[in-house]
Every structure is written in structure tokens, then in C-alpha cells.
Amino acid sequence: MATQRTTAGTGTQARAGEHFVVVFAGFHRPWATWIAHRLESHGHRVTLHRWDPPREVPLESALGDLLLASGRILLVLSDWFFQLGPRREGEWTEALRGVVATHAERFAAVNLTNRALLPATAVLEPVDLWSVGAHEAERRLLGRLGLPPAPNARPLPHGPGSRYPNDPPAVWGEIPRRNVRFTGRDDLLNRLQERLTDADQGTAVVTLLGMSGIGKTQMAAEYCHRFSSDYDVVWWVNSDTRGTLRERLGELAPELGLVSGSEPGERIRAVRDALRRGEPYGRWLLVFDGWDDIEGADDVLPEGSGHVLITSRNRSWSESRTALMDVPGFERHESTGYLMRRAPRITAEQADEVSAELGDIPLALVQAAAWLGESDMEVPEYLRMVRDGELSELADQGGFDGVPRSSLTSWSILINRLRESQPHAVELLSLCAAFAPGRIPIGLVRHVPPEGLPADLGWLSSDLAGWTRALDTLVNYSVFTRDTRTAIAGEEPGPEQESVHMHRIVHDIVGRLTAPAERDLHRQVVRRMLAAADPGNPQDARLWPRYAELLPHLEPSGALGSTNERVQETVLNVLRYCFRSGEFRTGVNLAEQIREHWSEILPPEHPRMLELTAQQGNILRAYGSFRAAYELDRALLERLRAAPGPDGTGLMTATSCLAADQRYLGQYTEALQAQREVLETALELLGPDDYLTLLAQHNLGAGLRLLGRYTEAYEIDLETLRKRETLLRDRHPATLVSGIACARDLRLMGRYRDALARQELVMRLHVQVLGPQHPQTLRARHNLALCERRAGALQDVGAVMAGLLEQTEQVHGRGHYATLGLVVDYGNYAREHGDLQQAKDLIAEGESGFRDLLGPAHPISTGMLSNTGLVLQAAGERTEALTMFEAAFAGLTATLGRDHPWVLGCALNAAAGRNFTGRLDSAQELSRDTLRRARHALGEDHPFTLSCEVALAMDLRGLREHEEAGKVEEDALQRLTRTLGAQHPHTLAARQRVRPYWDFEPYLG
Template identity: 30%
Template sequence: MWRRLASAVAGLLVLFIGSLAFNAASEQSRWPGPLDLVRTHPWVVLLLLIPLALIGLWQAPRRDRARGRPAPATYRLPPRNTNFTGRDATLRELRQRLTSVNDIAMQVVHGLGGVGKTQLAVEYAYRYRSKYRFVAFVDAEHPDLVASQFASLARELGLTEVSAEQVIPWVYGTLLDRRPWLIIFDNGERPGTLAHALPSGDLVRNGHVIVTTRVSGWSSKAGVIDLDVFTRQESVELLIRRVPGMTTVVADRIAEQLGDLPLALEQAAGYMDYNHTAPQEYLALLRSRLEDMIARGELADRPAVVVATLWQLSVRRLETEQPQAVRLLELCALLAPEPIPLELFTSSPDTLIEAAADPLAWDMTVGALAGLGLARRADSSLVLHRLVQAAIRAAMPHEVHTDARVRLCHALLAAVPHDIHGDPDARPRWQELLAHVLAVTKDDPPAECAAETAVLLRLASAFLLQIGDRAVALPLCERALAIDESLAGRDAEVGFDLITLAQIHRELDAPEKARPLAERALCLHESCLPADSPAIATDLATLARILRLLGDHGAALPLAERALQIDQAAYGPDDPYVSFDLVALAGVHLDLGDHATAVPLISRALRIREASYAPDHLYIGYALLLKAQALHELNDPTAVDLARRGAQILHTQLGRTHPKTDEAFALVNRFLNRDSRQGHGDTG
């Protein structure tokens, strides 16, 4: 641009001077066109053109110098990754921090192994290498070998016969003549292990240092950028670019299975490329053989690096320095890749891990996982990346895996609320632990914890049924029943499985499947439990509800009445379980058209629930909707408001698209439409 501008200015100057000469020779008093300005204000135009010409002349040598500047010398800088994806904002942030006058010239990039720290640092070096005169890459994973790399670097800089003690300061001294420079220390350990190799004092201001590390504790030495996994968009972009035939939907699902870990995504792309595996087939392998798949697939530039072995060095180090942290890591590997409540380990009646008994030892044990980047630690929880868990599981001996699973089953069974319907705090606790229960119970159980696994599965299915996930609850309860039926002396537990399964089928609008299950449960419990057992009351109330759906109201009524009597005697008149019996009995009366009898029963149930549960609890919503139906049949105008309150609770707890929420709002609309028609009839 400046060259064109200088040429234009020079042309204008020639035109200006030529015009002056022509005017002098021809004694013209009038110039045509745009030259009128030159004629009328010649010196003003000249004063404007001279600075532009000088700028153009000044810029030309600068451009020539820039074109002639050699590329910066480099030492061991890896090749640029042609498939580097995303991270633009992080690269800009890194550049801004390194060049800020208010910040130090050393930055640490910290993150989980495989998250792309090295790739980010290398990409920074290439993207901004025109800003440096010298770029070096030092492997810092083994601190003892750093000095030898500086000795090699010294030879590259022309330094010979330098003692081992002096080589590092001499290198930095020589780099004063090559500033600005950049040195990347890759995969550094704790700050102390690199103290001898990092510049200090005035040397820092002459260049930039980037340290990549998995280890925490660098904030006192430098600014720290915590590098996270890819965004889902970046993961999908990489897979689509690398793998022919990859669709956005399949890429999204593969990225989810791999937890958006950049190294794993590159490894997956390499596997599919080498084996010509269709993306959908690769996804199926991930879902069924994750522990095996993370050991397969090569990276073109790092053929020896795979996710399965990525954290082995850290685990070996823990085994030496903090063996209890390895035990904790193994337990966490069998749980879900969700926040793991630390209370699960510290409050367990059985000793899950010895360190949990001592607050200091426990803090250091948990901190060791966070410090080495194997987990993220929050105030009361620990989170492991799903591929860290998979790699640990793959390396666990069978007996260690079995022992850890047995201990976790016992701990989870003690931690989850068993009284899902009567305990007001059951829902938040189950929401916190459900994913971990499902992770521990997903495979066939060892004999040592088969009974505990069955109970966990049944309780999980009952909780899922409570929040409306009926289809998810069904296979869990079927597994619980199969396990209990395979064990001796489990008649009562089989009965609990059967009645829960009957409740699920009732909610799935399959009362014909539910009835024999409920009848068998009642028969089993009556044969092995006292006649006044609350478990029998649950069977009776459930069977009464099923018979209502089948239209057998006459048979349902005495069952509901007997259930109410048992629970009132066992728990007292104001217990939440009594409210379920009251609702069941009221439902039978509603079906029989006896709305006046049903209303006080529902009102009493609602009062019990409002005293026992939070104002927006699902059970209150259900009771409000049932009462609204009864009152509307009695032409009570308060029915609409009750239905609205109930529908809003379901909307809040289950979501707008849930079938029960749709039914609730449909009920409100039906009431409003009926009232509107009645109003028009009165007016007419």
C-alpha cells in the first residue's frame, strides 16, 4: 500500500511541477478540470504532498528490511501441527500476557494430560515466530536432563568449553544479543525442579518463557492459564475435518464418549483413518469397549503416545509418594464422571480408604490427585475425566477391581436414602448419587455384593419412577428382580422388587402386566412378613390403584381401606405414607362417582404432604391436581387455581415436555373450557 501511495505522490509532484512549467511557458490563466486547485492554491497542495512523499520513502526501507529479516533460529522446536484446531482466544490471551508491561514474561499453561498444552505452546511459537529472533523447546518432564539440553543449546549458540555449572546462565547471557527470544519448557514438574533452568532478574525481561505442566503450584512463580478440554464445537470440527464421511451427529456422540479430550480425538481420527473404520462403527466400539479403544490408534507426530498410558507416570509417582491416593483413584475410577461427593468416603460406616480417618492425611490424599492433574477438586467433591477413569480401570488387576466395587456397593447403599417416598431430603441426595449408583451396578455383580447391587438397582428404579423416568426405571428393576431371584432366602426382597416393577408398569399404562406382579408381591409378603407390616400396606395400595385402572373398583375399595388401616397403626395419622393410602382410597371413590367422600380424603392427604415436603414437591403437585378434579366435579370454582398450582409444580420438577406435565396443563385447559362454555350458557 505504501509503495503505491509513494508512486502516486511522486506522480502528483511531477504533474504539479510540470503544470507550473507549462503555465509559465504558455501564460495560461485558466487550467481545465482538477488542476484548478493546483492553480489557485499551489503552495498548499505542495505542503500536503511533501509529508506523504516522505512517509512513503521512509516506509520503503522498513519493508525491505522486513523482507530481508531471516526466520528466527530454533532449537528442537517440533513440527507445526497442521490439524491444530481452535484455541484462538487462548493464544491471544497468552500473547497478551507475555507482552503486557504490567505482567511478568513467564506464563504457565496448566491442564490435564492430553488436553493439548504442548500443541498450544508449539502453535504459539509458529504463529508469533516473526516476533522472536530465537525459539527453543526444552523437554522438562525429567528435570535431571534439562541441563544436558542446555549444553546442547549452548553449542547451537556457538558456546564451547562451558562448564556444566555455568552453561545455563551463559546461554541466557548469550541470548541477550538475540532478544526477543522464546523458550518453551514442556511438561514441567513442580516449580522447584526447574528453578535452576528458569531465567531470573533482568534476564526475564529480555525474552519470554512458557511452561506447560500437569502439576499445580505455579501461581507464585508466573501467571497460570488453565487449559480445559475442547468445546464440543471444536471437537466436532476436528473430527469432521480429519475423518471422511463423519457427520455432525456422530462426531458429537464420539466427542461425548471421549470427553472432548483433544489427544483422544486425534487418536480416534488416526484409528479410523488406518483401519478404514466407519464413524458409526467406531462409536459402537467406544460404547462397548472404551477401556480397549483408548489403547488403539496412533498420532502421526507422536506414535508412542496413547490415552491408555498417558497417566502411568503420574500413577507410579503416586504409588511411591502417596499410595493412599492410588487407592482413592481406583475407587473413583469405578464411579461416574460426575462430581463425586467426598462425604461418600469420609462418612462410610465401612472403611473405604484408611486416609479418610485423619483430616490431614485425607486432605493430602485428595490434594495429590488434584495436584498432579488427575482430578479437579471442589469444596466437597472430586471430578475425574472419563478417560482418566477408563485408563485406571484398564490397568487395575481383577482382584483390585472386584474389591473396589464391593466396597463401593456397601458405601453407596449406606449413603443413599432408602425411604424415597417418605424422606423429604431423598430427592436431592439421590440426584447427587444416582449416576454413581448406576456406574457401580452396570455390570454383573461379584458374589460378594450381589444382594447389595440388587437393592441399589431397585432403589434407583424407585427414585427414577418418582421423578417420572419410567422407561429408565424398568430395566433396572428387572435386573434387581433377576439378581434377587437367583439368591437364596430373598423372598421379602423379591416381593419389594415385584411391587416396584408393578408400579412402573402401572405408570407405563400397562395395568394388565402390573396386576400379576402386585398379586405375587402381596402373596410373598403375606407369607414371610407380619400381617400388619407396612410393606403389605404398600402392596395393597398398589394393587388397589391397578384394579382401578382395570375397572374393578369393587375389588379395589377394601384393599385401599386395609392399607390405610395398617399404615395409620404403624406410623400414626400424619405420616407421609398415610397420605399415599388416602390418595389411593380417594381415587377409588372418584371412580365410583362419590366425589363428596373423596374430597376430605384428598384434603387430609394434601395437609400431610404440605407439612412434610417442600412447597414445590411433586407429591404436593399430584395431590393438588387430584383435589382439583374432585372439586371440579362438584362445580367448585377453586378447582382451576388448584390445578394451575399443581401443573406449575410438575412443570418445575419434570419439565414442560414431560407427559405428566402435559396431562396437568391439559386438565387446566379442560377446566377453563368447560367453565367458559357454562358461562356462555348462563349469558344466553
């Protein structure tokens, strides 16, 4: 081949700056883009031309039109290129021998397949780029075009399409296998790329909308493959359910090299943060497939320099930060082209007739093409059956999301014919219909021994060859596709890990075509599969992905209403997983579904109903639905007490749940009394070392703490901690909870340095055991920040609180009580350090949030008035501040009594408010009374007691009683120095005669 080529029409030799038109089928856009990048890096100009001429245009004319462009024409060839149209081989041969041979100097080609091309392509002298590295491919490309490498050629800036197509992205997240029969959609795909690329950074989100079967998922998958060289990370998220969406998105964390635990909320936070920062990759694409339930979407959708693609049937996405693209049916030439490629024996006229009959719906055409391509049925017979409405009663049932009647009939024909010719395939297919649509872990059937299966289904676990044949048949007929997820990265899954993806329309059709008795039998088999696959330990974070896999299939398999004890235990374990993993919203919905079913088959006092109620109450409380949990537990306890011969353990569990509800609802005295009953019963029935006894003892400590009896709480918590360390282990989650409790007690007792030392250790263990973003770890981190603040830590506690607030919001949401608690504590810190506007905003948000969550009469809501008063006082609005202080003082006194530490704190602030507004006598009286009560409740050396002493000295000085003021002040300073140290902020503030205050830390128990 000559090393110099002439440019047509000029007679001059090829030189730098030559123009090339790269002609490609849409399937090979990544290659065309890379070729353009490399030619441009050597100083040439390139025009990309996607080529798919309408079939009615003669091929010679279409090739001739390419010659109208200036420069040379480079064809990107593969077997796919020659399927465009599709056209007969003879037509291609004539065009190549005619137009191309006549203008050979204008045409060149590269070959991207290892399959034999048409013999006539020899005229193009295609150079093979199949299975070679980037450097060699570039050398061959330049050699074929007769171009010398530019002496100063260098890589172009990192951008879309710059990566060599044979080099996969750094992270490729189980994208569905590329559909080699993908047809058309080129304009839609190009528009999609433009919308994503042209969007402002942080807003590149596009939602593909359309009815079921219209091809949204296939289009998203093709986009991933076609534009893969634009990205370093491509990650697919099956989004049929909230649980699977969150688990799958969280699985991206380790792929990005992020250090995180197993809790989904923690992983999602880490992923979103990494994507937002663009570290380690700034070019990323996330696909959320089948995301119809969009509640809480803003807590999941990432921001940053990457792209997000969503497929959905829900038009409510228009209300979020996403651009919408409607996905229509095929254009007619796309429909006919697809049919003729899949079933080459049919004519263009027949393909047009079938397309018209099926409404150009892609899913229907896939089935029709598969049937016509695999069977020997003639098109007229096929159309007659569709038009005559064979099995048309299926369409009369409704509920098929606008799918044409002809399409439903076509699917019915296929499945019923398979029933005659491939019964094993239909048995496997019917079994899949007993799962939920979408991803189906069908390999779980191989966990069930043959004797555990009905006689006609025993082959599923014993006949591997039959299993493979049945699966291949269904894949070949496009009834479903193989799922790409594997047990071990880089390896094909074994039969036990086999998963398939079944479209919801196909799932519905199969289910309706299955006889009721057979459907019930298959659901029973699936229930056994789910039970056999239950790992049995929902507390183990390593097993959470399995529970997330089982969850979607509980309801369609009938597991929620099963009377089988093993299945019921699996259902409870999935519910426990929701609680342990922090999937509270999912757990709330699942618990209600379970209750609806179990209420019909189990009496309220049945042990499983008691366990369900306990777990449901746990999830409701964790979710922030305190009143709902209380009503649930109260009703059960009343029924149990009224039943003859009540079960002691059941009563104990129900009473414990109600006591927990009462603590959250602010009924502290009633809760403590109930918890004492629980502990007494546990000691009597179970002994002092039982897990439930220790839980009851821990809850007793929580009740004492809420009543301000911190020393008693600490003694209880310390004993519980020691027993848990001995009977469980140092790293058991329950032991870690006791560690937090002890540190909190120490802080509230005023032993700030001891509290900080203990909480630092507890914090490290939480991160190691549960991960940094587990809900329990977030509580530990919150307590650590408070310990650091009280201990006068030198580091920037405010920055710690700000970061923790962001992370807690991502895990729980802004309105959750854990988040609101951080909002308030951060607001108090901001006020203390002079950021008054931020403090005002945060305290107002916290006050409003707790009032909405708990009601205005709850002690937390009342105590929040004191924080609002501190903000007003700092802003100079002293009269308004005093009103807040007095309201908080009076309200908490009425509910908690005058000696509760919270009441004493409000009294300290009220005395300051009276002093600042000139009510000196009243301030002095309140300060003196508060000091007396604080000494009794907290001890003479408690930092709060000493703050009361400093406040009294200031009031006395205001009344010109200088001698007593001096003695009181000197005593307070000596005690503060001895207790906290001379350099502690409290001590320094007292020496500078800064009026002490008390900020309210909202804590629910």
C-alpha cells in the same frame, strides 16, 4: 528498540497493510488467533502457521524455511514451543544464533510463560504477554513490532478466537485439567474444528470414535482448551451412565442463569431451550465424554448455533445426526516425541523401539513414559520384560477391546512394581477398582471411621499425609487423573470431596491383578462408603446429585447383592431417587438388577422385597409399562395370600399396588373393590391419620373418579387434602397431589370457575416446590390448561398447550402416556378452533399411541374413536364419523355401563351423527335417553347435562316438534346462563344453536 522497522527485501519502512506470519505450537492456537485478530483490526494481513517440524529435519533448515514466506515472522514462544520435536537445547541455541541472528529484522517474538527461556532467545527480543490484561498485551505487541495503533482501529466482529486468551469463557464447566504433556493430534484437532465450524447451524455434532485407550477423552479436553476462545460456554458431561449424563447436563441450567427446579428432565429442557435460542450465549460447546449407550440420545442432544462433541466406542452413532471422526493411534513421531519429553534420558532410537512394541497406543505410551521417566529402569530391561510376557496371563483372559498384549504386560509391570515400592498407593488403587470406572468419589472413604475399615486400610481415613502421598504417586505415574469437580465453586475440594478419573482399561487391569480375597474386602469397604454417604432422603431434590453420584457404583461394589440392611436401604433410596426425580428408564433397569440379586438372598414376603416390588411397580407404571407392573404385583400378592400367617401390612401394600395397576389397565370396578379393601385394612392397622392411610384414601378417590363418580371422589379427595395439609404441610408433594385431584374433580363436576381458582393456586405451589418441569408439575400444568379451557378463559390456551406438549415430550418422550394425553387434548382444542389438519394429525397420533400402549379394548382406546369421529365430522365425512361414534358408544357401554359419563359423552356425539345423516327419530330417542341418564349421573345443572338438553331441542326441532323444542331450549339457556354465565362459550354456542359435542379427555388415573 526502534519504532520503525523495514520490511525485508523492500527497504521501505513499516506501514499499515504489512504482512505477518504468526508461528506457533498447536498448544497455543488461542494466542495466535487473538494476535491475528488484533493485528488485522489495525489494518495488517496475517497468516497463521502451526509449526512442528519433523525431528529428522534439522532445526536450522526448518527455521530457514520460514523465511520463504513474505513479511515478518512472529514467534509465539513458551517452554512448550521449545519442547517441539523434542530437540536438544544445543540445537535450539545453534539455530537461534545462526538463522535468527542473521535475519533479525525478519523475526520477532512474544513470550507466554513466566519460566526462563533459553538464553539464545535474547536475539528475538521477546515481549512478555504473561499475566497482563488484553489492553496492555495489545500495546506491548504493537510496540514490539514497531507498529503505531491505527487511528480508526476497532474490535473486529465477535467471532472465533476473538476473546483474549487470558479471559476465560463465561461458563467453564469442569473441563479436565490441561495435559501439559499432550502430544500431536494437530491435524485431527484442526479437522475437528473445521467440521464443527462448517456444519449447518443446528447440526454441528461430531463424534470421536475409537477403542479404549486411544486418546479420545484427551483429545476432547485439548480441543476445549485449545479453542476455548471460540466459545462463551464450554461444558463437560461425563456420560458413562444415563443418570450421570442427565444430572451433569442439568447442572448447566443454573450456570446459564435459568430458573428451574432440581428435577433433571426439567433442567435439561431448560438448558436445551436456552442453547437452541442462543440466550444468554450463542457460542457454546458441549462435550459428552464416554457416551456409549445412545438410547434416547435425541431427547438430550441440544440444537442451536453451538457445537457438540461426543467421545464414544459405539459406531451406532452413524445412524444419528452426527459426523464421525475415527481416532487412530499416534503417528510414530508423536509417540517418540511424547516418550522423549516425559523420559528425557532415553534416545530417539529407544523411543522408536518402545513405540513400536506398544503399537503407538496413547494410553500404553502414557504408562510406559511415566514408568521410564519416574524409575531408573533401562529401556532394554523394560522391553525385555514386555516381550517376555511377564504376567502375560492377563492378556490371555481377553475382553480388552483390542489393546495389544504388550500394553497389558506393561501395565502389569508398573502395578506390580508399585506393589513392592508403594504399597499404600496400590491399596488405594485397588480400592478404586471396587468402584465403577470413570469418575470415582474416592473421598467418600473418609466418611467411614477408622474402626469401620479393615486394619490394613485404616490409614485411608486417619493418615491424611499418607493419603496425599499415595494419590500423588498414582497421578504422577498416570494411573489416574484428579477429577476437577469441587464442592464449592472456585475452591479446591477437601479430602472428603476428592474424586479421581480412572480409565476403564486401567480399572479392568487393576481388578484382574487384585487377589480375589483382597478384591472382596475392598468391595465391602466401598459398600460401607456408599451407605455412609447416603443422605437418607431421596424425596429432597437438593440431594439428588449425591444419589446420582452413588448410582453407578452399586453394581461393581456388590451393593446390589449385599445382605447388610444399611446397604440395602441405600440401594432402595437410590431406586426411590430414580422415581422421585423422573429418571424412570434408569429406575426400570436398576429395579430389575436389584430383583435379580435379592431374589437369591431374600424370600418374596420379606419386607424389603415388598418395598422393592412397590417401588418397581411405581416406576414401571410411571414409565408406561402397565402390564409388566400388573404381572409383578399379581404374582407377589398371590404368594403372600398363599403363605401361612400373612403379614397384614404386606398384604395391604401388595393389594394397593395391584389396584393401581388395575386402574391403569382399565379394570376400574375391580380396582375400586381392591382399593376399598386397602383403605379398610389401613384404617384398622394404622389409623386414620397415617401417611399410608391417606395414600390409600387418595387412591380410592382416583378409583371413584375413573368410574365417573365425581361427587364421591371430590368428597374423598377434599378430606384427604385437609388431613394432609394438617399432618404433612401445605407444600408437601403429597398435599400438592391432593390439590390436583380436588381441582380435577371440580372440573369434572362442572364447577369450572371453582376448579380454575383451586388449580391456579396448586400450580403456583408446584412450581415453587418442585420446579416447572417436574413430572408432577407437568400434570398440574396440564390440568390447569384444561380448567382454563372449560372455564372459557380468554388467554390463548392453545399456545399454552403447544408449549406444554413440547416440554412434556422432552421429559417423558413422545410415546409416554402423559405426552399422548396432551397430544389428544391439544388436538381437540385445534379442531374446536378450526385447525382441522393439525387436529387430524394429533388425534390420529393419540389414537394410535394409546392403542399400542393399552390395547384396542381398553376404555381409553375405545373412547378415542369418538375424538376421531369429531374430526371426520368437521371435515364433512358424516357417515364415517357416525361409524366412529357408534363404535365408541357401543364399546364403552359394554365395558363401563350406560350411565358412565364417558358413555354419555359418546351417546351425545352419536345422536349428533344420527341427526346429521338424516336419522332424526333415532337421534331424538338417543338424545332423550342420554339427557335422562345425565341428569341422574351428573345433576340437572351440570354443563354436560345442559348440552344434552340443547341437543334434544335441536333433534325435536328437526322433527318439527317446535313447541317442546322451544321449552327444552329455553330451560337449557336459562340454566347455562345461571351456571356458566351469559358470555361463556358454551352459553353463546347454545344461543347460536351450534350443535353441542363432547370431546374425550384420556385420563389414566
